[in-house]
Amino acid sequence: MKHVIESIHKYIPPENVGYVLVKRTKVFIPYKEFGINVLERSEIPLSFVHETVLKLLAEDVCNVEEMVNVLGLEYDILKEIIAEMAIADLVVVSEMSLILTAKGKIALQELKKVTVKKNQVNELYVNMITGEIESYSNCLYYDRPIPGYMYFDQTFDLDIQFLREKFSSVEKIYEKDKEEESIFVKKSRGETSLYRILDIAYQKIKYMSISCFVFVNEETASLLLMFDDDKLSVYSTIAKSQINNRTNSIKWLFESNREFIAKNKSIRHEIDVDKDKARNKLLSLIQQKSKLKVSSQEIESYYYSDRYLLDGEIADIIRECHEYKPQKLVIASPHMRQFLQDNLTSLINMLPLIKIILIYNKDEYGMDKSKEWLVSQLKNDNKGKQNIAFFPLDPGQKINTTQIICHPGFVINTLYELVEDDMNQFVLKEISDISFDLDKIMKALKQFEQIID
Numbered sequence: 001m002k003h004v005i006e007s008i009h010k011y012i013p014p015e016n017v018g019y020v021l022v023k024r025t026k027v028f029i030p031y032k033e034f035g036i037n038v039l040e041r042s043e044i045p046l047s048f049v050h051e052t053v054l055k056l057l058a059e060d061v062c063n064v065e066e067m068v069n070v071l072g073l074e075y076d077i078l079k080e081i082i083a084e085m086a087i088a089d090l091v092v093v094s095e096m097s098l099i100l101t102a103k104g105k106i107a108l109q110e111l112k113k114v115t116v117k118k119n120q121v122n123e124l125y126v127n128m129i130t131g132e133i134e135s136y137s138n139c140l141y142y143d144r145p146i147p148g149y150m151y152f153d154q155t156f157d158l159d160i161q162f163l164r165e166k167f168s169s170v171e172k173i174y175e176k177d178k179e180e181e182s183i184f185v186k187k188s189r190g191e192t193s194l195y196r197i198l199d200i201a202y203q204k205i206k207y208m209s210i211s212c213f214v215f216v217n218e219e220t221a222s223l224l225l226m227f228d229d230d231k232l233s234v235y236s237t238i239a240k241s242q243i244n245n246r247t248n249s250i251k252w253l254f255e256s257n258r259e260f261i262a263k264n265k266s267i268r269h270e271i272d273v274d275k276d277k278a279r280n281k282l283l284s285l286i287q288q289k290s291k292l293k294v295s296s297q298e299i300e301s302y303y304y305s306d307r308y309l310l311d312g313e314i315a316d317i318i319r320e321c322h323e324y325k326p327q328k329l330v331i332a333s334p335h336m337r338q339f340l341q342d343n344l345t346s347l348i349n350m351l352p353l354i355k356i357i358l359i360y361n362k363d364e365y366g367m368d369k370s371k372e373w374l375v376s377q378l379k380n381d382n383k384g385k386q387n388i389a390f391f392p393l394d395p396g397q398k399i400n401t402t403q404i405i406c407h408p409g410f411v412i413n414t415l416y417e418l419v420e421d422d423m424n425q426f427v428l429k430e431i432s433d434i435s436f437d438l439d440k441i442m443k444a445l446k447q448f449e450q451i452i453d
Contacts, residue, residue, distance in 0.1 A: 004316050004317065004320050005286075005299060005300065005303050007316055008282070008283075008286055008303075008310060008313065009286055009287070010211075010312070011024060011310035011311060011312040011313055012283055012286070012287070012310065013213045013215075013226075013310075014213065014226060016215050016224070016226070018217060018218055018219070019215035019216065019217055019218065019224055020215060020216055020218055021213060021214075021215055021311075022214045022215060022216050022223075022419045022427050022429050023213075023214050023311050023427065023428070023429055023430060024211060024212070024213050024214070024310075024311035024312045025149065025150070025211070025212060025214060025253070026146070026149045026209045026210070026211060026212075027149065027150055027151065027152065027209070027210055027211075027212050027225070027227070027235070027239070028142065028145035028146070028149060028150070028151035028152070028207040028208065028209055029127065029128075029129055029151075029152055029207065029208050029209075029210055029235070030127075030128040030129065030151065030152055030153070030154045030205060030206075030207055031125050031126065031127055031128060031141060031205070031206040031207065031208055032125065032126050032128055032154075032158045032203050032204070032205060032206065033123065033124070033125055033141070033203065033204050033206050034124050034125075034126065034158060034200055034201075034202060034203040034204075035120055035121060035122035035123070035124065035200070035201035035202045035203075036120070036121050036124065036163065036170070036197050036198070036199070036200055036201055037118065037119075037120055037197075037198040037199050037200075037201050038118070038119055038120070038121055038174075038194060038195070038196065038197055038198060039116050039117070039118060039119075039194075039195040039196040039198060040116070040117055040118075040119050040192050040193070040194065040195060041114065041115075041116050041192070041193050041194075041195035042114070042115045042116075042117070042191070042192045042193075043112050043113070043114055043191050044112060044113045044114075044115065045111065045112050045113075046107055046108075046111045046112050046113050049071075049081055050081070050084075050085055050090065050107075050113070051108070051111060052071065053067065053071075053081065053082070053085065053091070053098075054090065054091075054100065054104055054107065054108040055108065056070060056071075057091065057098055057099075057100040057104070058100065058105075058108060062097045062098050062099070063096060063097055064078065064079075064082070064096045064097065064098065065096065067098075082098065085104075088103075088113055088115060089101055089103045089104075090103055090104035090107055090113070091104055116195055118198070120201050121170075121174060121177075122201070122202075123135065123136035124136075124170070124173065125141070125206070126158060128152075128154035128155065128156065128158070129152055129154070129155055129234060129235065129238055130234055131156065131162075131166070132169075133166055133169045133170060133173065134173070135173045135176065135177060139208055140208070140209070141206040141207065141208055142206065142207045142208070142209065143205075143206065143207075144207065145207050145252075146209070146341055147252075147341070147366070148252055148337070148338050148341060149209075149252055150249060150250050150251070150252040150253040151207060151249045151252070152235075152238055152239070152242065152249060153242065153247055153249050155238065158200070158203055159200070160197070160199055160200060163197050163200070164197055167194075167197060170194065170197065171193075171194045174193075174194045175193070175194075178192060210227060210228060210229075210235075211227070211228050211312070212225045212226060212227040212228070212235070212239075213225070213226045214253070214427060216419055216421060216427075217422075220422055221420065221421050221422040222421065222422045223240075223243060223421050223422075223427070224236065224240075225239040225240070243423070244423075246423075253427060254425040254426055254427060255418060255426045255427065255428050257365075261418060261426055264400075264416065264417075264418050265418045265420065265426060267416075267417060267418070268417060269415045269417060269431055272308075272433070274306070275306055275307050275308045275433050276308055278302055278305045278306065278307035278308075279307040279308040279309070279310070281302050282299065282302040282303055282305075282307060283310075285298060285299050285302060286299065304436045306433065306434070306435045306436075306437065306440075307433065307434060308431070308432065308433050309412070309432040309433060309434055311430060311432075313432075314343075314404070314412060314414075314432060315342055315343055315346070317410070317412070317434070318343050318346050318347075318404070319343075319346040321350070321354075321406045321409055321410075322350050322353060322354065324406055324408055324409030324410070325408075326354055326406045326407055326408060326409050327354075327355065327407055327408075328354065328355040328356070328357060328405075328407055329350070329354050329355070329356045329357070329404070329405070329406050329407075330357045330359070330403070330404070330405040330407070330445065330448055330452070331356070331357070331358050331359065331402075331403075331404050331405075332358075332359035332360070332399055332402065332403045332404075332448060333359075333360060333399070333402035333403075333404075333414075334360070334361050334364065334398070334399050334400055334401070334402065334416075335364075335402065336358060336360035336361075336364060336367055336370070337364060337365070337366045337367050337370045339402070340358075340370050340374060341370070344374065344377075347374075348374075348377055348378065351378065351387050351388060352387065354387065355387050355388075355389075356387060356388045356389070357388075357389050357391065357448075357452055358388070358389070358390050358391065359391045359393065359399070359448060359451060360390075360391075360392060360393065360399075361392070361393050361395075361398050361399065362392035362393055362394055362395070363395065367392075371390055374388075375388075389452075391451050391452065393451075397451075400416070401413065401414060401415055401416070402414035402432075403444055403447075403448075405441060405444050405445050405448075406441075407441055407442075407445055408438065408441065409436070409441070410434055410435065410436050410441065411434070411435050411440055411441045411444040411445075412432055412433070412434050413432065413433050413434075413444075414430050414431065414432040415430075415431045415432075416428060416429065416430060416431070417429045417431065
């Protein structure tokens with residue numbers, strides 16, 4: 001679990017005076033994958049035979065038959081050479097004589113041949129918020145945002161005018177790709193450069209997920225979204241604008257279930273002082289580790305104490321729970337659909353080894369489809385199918401909190417609060433704690449024995 005402990009630092013929110021942290025969430029940034037038709041300019045060293053023919057023309061040896069005698073070549077071979085030079089616009093053929101072109105004169109001076117040809121450059125990406133252009137990388141792009149998460153609307157259109165204005169950016173990517181190609185493919189003689197962008201060959205929308213912290217102002221109740229690697233606050237500004245304009249893309253940040261809002265908007269949970277202190281001490285030790293000598297044992301002692309979790313930790317803990325060699329993993333949640341979306345890959349990977357029990361409210365929106373999709377992913381895995389069990393609860397048995405029980409291992413409890421902003425919209429806040437105490441794990445497991453049995 002060492003790397004899980006070390007990864008906690010990425011969930012530590014930035015200090016923000018006058019604001020209170022509500023949650024950490026994903027936001028999907030729109031990108032366009034596109035290809036372009038271009039003209040490439042190539043400079044190739046002039047071949048010896050082409051150079052010799054051009055020199056003869058410069059000395060007024062223009063007759064083809066005379067050249068055959070001077071060069072000592074067969075007529076058919078010289079004929080092919082002349083055809084190549086004519087195609088490259090180095091010479092013009094007039095009956096049995098050759099004429100040196102302007103391009104041929106330049107080639108003779110520089111001893112290299114310049115050609116321009118059409119090509120297509122694919123898998124370029126443009127950030128539809130910042131306008132930055134990138135080549136294909138190992139980043140994970142989605143065809144659409146994951147349901148339940150907010151996304152941004154694009155702020156401009158991708159057209160040929162935009163790309164021509166960004167020619168230098170495209171050119172840098174083009175040159176970098178050519179350099180990387182030359183590592184794996186034997187470099188041809190000469191240099192090739194981007195000459196002109198002709199048009200857009202194709203374009204399709206993509207999305208990239210980035211993390212952000214959602215804060216609420218203590219006085220005005222306005223929201224502030226702070227993003228990773230957003231030094232110029234471009235994303236924060238766009239988020240504020242789209243929240244104010246109530247765009248459809250931003251609505252996923254807010255709770256939409258009116259019945260849930262009516263029942264829970266006034267609920268406030270009391271903070272457990274000891275769990276709060278344990279979490280804060282752990283964070284302090286992690287932050288000090290780079291500056292001071294902090295022992296791993298001390299960090300681990302607070303990590304494995306009863307403490308509050310940082311928003312984002314749960315996914316890491318679930319992904320690595322196999323290290324506890326559990327017999328079963330019980331997950332009971334009123335927000336099971338969201339949980340599955342966040343942890344689906346981890347659950348599928350552990351299914352062959354661990355019994356997983358999912359307990360959820362029968363009337364949870366979209367849960368039936370999520371269940372079908374999860375089962376479909378296991379269609380070729382008989383052991384996986386046998387190791388997962390679904391327990392939908394009737395309205396009379398409804399649960400309002402989340403419990404994740406890894407036995408043996410840990411128990412996680414999650415409570416929910418609604419935070420109202422200055423536009424009377426509600427953001428769901430999760431308050432999660434963890435315990436590694438075996439007695440507490442068994443006590444939590446016992447609550448669900450009747451349902452499971």
